[in-house]
Amino acid sequence: MFAAIASGNALQLSTEVPNSNGLQHTIVLTSTKPKSYSHISLFILPNVTFPPDFAGTVYFKLSPTEEFRLFGYVSIEKPSAIFKVRLPNVNGSGMSDPGDGLGEIDMEDDTSGETLSSGTLAEIIIGISIEPKNQAVAKLQEVKLQQTSGNNASSLVVTRPGQNTITSPGQLAKIYPLVTQQLAAKIVKHAHNYLTGFLDTQGNVPLKCFDNWWTKFRTRLEVDGQFLNEVTED
Incomplete structure (x- = not known):
């Protein structure tokens, strides 16, 4: 095949x-x-x-x-x-x-x-x-x-066993704390931008709206995670 x-x-x-x-x-x-x-x-x-x-x-x-x-x-x-x-x-x-x-x-x-x-x-x-x-x-x-390549952001690296490999969010935060903070900030900002459109007169958002955001966010992330680069944090 x-x-x-x-x-x-x-x-x-x-x-x-x-x-x-x-x-x-x-x-x-x-x-x-x-x-x-x-x-x-x-x-x-x-x-x-x-x-x-x-x-x-x-x-x-x-x-x-x-x-x-x-x-x-x-x-x-x-x-x-x-x-x-x-x-x-x-x-x-x-x-x-x-x-x-x-x-x-x-x-x-x-x-x-x-x-x-x-x-x-x-x-x-x-x-x-x-x-x-x-x-x-x-x-x-x-x-x-x-990915753990430091020379080329588009590279993936095959290494021998025992070398650093990120397998959890905690490892990502430990090795790349700044990038992890930036990622978290963009996700929070993306959620904020979406949910503010559903505020009621008391400033509350139905929980269902958050569930809908998370479903749409995960789907888009699977298709192309590069969209996060477009999220501004101001």
């Missing part, structure tokens, strides 16, 4: 994960000799019937023992995606930005505390999970909020 090409390598097809009813697939990108990957292209194969209300969420990991990390998705409207692989000590500073605004895969080796000195990689494992599109978009928005 899917295929991927890493720079300098042959096309490799996906394999269906057993007992997944065709909803999960993997692609193992290997090299017969060390490669300095620069980009990975993933796409839905031609003549494949892909459900319009679903998406194939794309995950990466560096070895079978590690956990998958979410990086993007493909769908009937976006049947392909390009991922930029940034390997240390490789003369790749002139690489163009990844297509479709998707993330970089930053290869780091936590076992030694240093980046991979050889600038090469023998294997990348890609996982694709077919799931409802709204669910896939919500997952991506959550991951983008939790």
Whole structure:
């Protein structure tokens, strides 16, 4: 159903994960000799019937023992995606930005505390999970909020186990206190702007109006969290 090409390598097809009813697939990108990957292209194969209300969420990991990390998705409207692989000590500073605004895969080796000195990689494992599109978009928005790359706001980073990963609001507030304050302020202001339109003569707002705001807010956040940038706090 899917295929991927890493720079300098042959096309490799996906394999269906057993007992997944065709909803999960993997692609193992290997090299017969060390490669300095620069980009990975993933796409839905031609003549494949892909459900319009679903998406194939794309995950990466560096070895079978590690956990998958979410990086993007493909769908009937976006049947392909390009991922930029940034390997240390490789003369790749002139690489163009990844297509479709998707993330970089930053290869780091936590076992030694240093980046991979050889600038090469023998294997990348890609996982694709077919799931409802709204669910896939919500997952991506959550991951983008939790991203820990400090160099590129649009980058997502795959790291070795043991490195900082944000998994809770408390961790977000501890690592990025200022950003957390700004986020909270924008959410409160957005709620205030909406609810002031329902004030009664005594300055009260029906609880149902708050419930309606929260439902609409979550739906919009799943579609495009960038709208929060437009909320002014004055």
